[in-house]
Amino acid sequence: MTDDATARPKTGLVDPETALSMTGLDFVAGMGEGTLPMPPIFDVMPVRAHHWDHGSVEFRSRTEPRFANPMGTTHGGWIMTMLDTAMAVAAHTTLAKGETYTSIDTSVRFVRPIPTEGEDLRIVWRVLSRGRKVITVEGRLEAIGKDDASGKLCATGTSSCMVIDNGRSKIPS
Numbered sequence: 001m002t003d004d005a006t007a008r009p010k011t012g013l014v015d016p017e018t019a020l021s022m023t024g025l026d027f028v029a030g031m032g033e034g035t036l037p038m039p040p041i042f043d044v045m046p047v048r049a050h051h052w053d054h055g056s057v058e059f060r061s062r063t064e065p066r067f068a069n070p071m072g073t074t075h076g077g078w079i080m081t082m083l084d085t086a087m088a089v090a091a092h093t094t095l096a097k098g099e100t101y102t103s104i105d106t107s108v109r110f111v112r113p114i115p116t117e118g119e120d121l122r123i124v125w126r127v128l129s130r131g132r133k134v135i136t137v138e139g140r141l142e143a144i145g146k147d148d149a150s151g152k153l154c155a156t157g158t159s160s161c162m163v164i165d166n167g168r169s170k171i172p173s
Contacts, residue, residue, distance in 0.1 A: 012037035020166055024095030028052050031089075047082060047123075049089070055127035057090040063119040073113040079155050080108050082123050083141055087159040090125035091135040098166050101135065106159040114154050120144050122151055135161040 014036055019027060030036035032049035051058040061082060069075040084106050091101055114121070125139030138158045142151025 010034060010037045011040050011042050013040070020098050020100070023097055024092040024099070025052070025054050027095075028057070028089055028093050041081075041085065045081065045085070047085065050122075052089070052093060054093050055090065055130065057086055057093065057125055059086045059089075059123040061121045061123065063114055063116050063121065065116045068116045071113075072116065074116050074119075076108075076110060079110070079114065079141060080106070080157075082121070083108055083125075083139055083155060083157045084159070086123040086125045087137050087139055087157065088161070090127055090137050090139070091159075091161045094127055094130045094135060095163070100164045100166060101161040102164065104134070104160040104162050106157060108155055108157040110155050111153050114143060121154070131163075133163050135163060137161070 014027075022030070027036065028049070029052060031038050032052050038049075045061070046064060047059050047061040049057065050060045059082070063074050067074050067078040084103070087106065088101075088103065095101065120143065122142045122144050123139065124142070125137050127135060127137050129136040136158070137160075139156070140153060141155040141157075143154055144151040
């Protein structure tokens with residue numbers, strides 16, 4: 001991971017009409033390519049979209065001392081926020097025009113502590129099921145080496161989102 005890999009992206013909110021006029025994958029691609037702003041939460045999270053496709057997303061991040069817990073490792077709340085963010089973006093890639101979503105539940109399991117001093121991370125989520133009303137996703141957070149090799153599993157998670165049809169859905173063909 002290069003030093004610019006966690007450079008702060010452009011953040012802000014997209015007009016709801018604009019967002020609803022796009023498929024979820026087109027919207028996520030716009031954020032990843034920088035033509036649309038990332039949500040404001042990205043102002044405080046050193047994360048960037050690395051890869052996205054229909055039903056999957058990969059983010060990259062790097063730990064920082066400001067996210068330490070009292071034991072000196074990365075705080076679980078920060079880890080859960082990273083996983084929740086990537087989960088939401090993976091679910092978003094499956095939306096048709098006119099659809100939005102909201103989280104129903106998220107469950108995270110911690111596997112090992114994560115150091116706070118510049119540990120490179122890969123956060124990967126994939127959609128397991130995309131129904132008419134519920135999207136189910138699973139993911140993992142891995143510590144990766146400087147060579148981008150397969151990482152050490154640090155946390156896993158599952159999540160469900162409720163699909164909200166705003167009366168404009170057009171299922172992509």
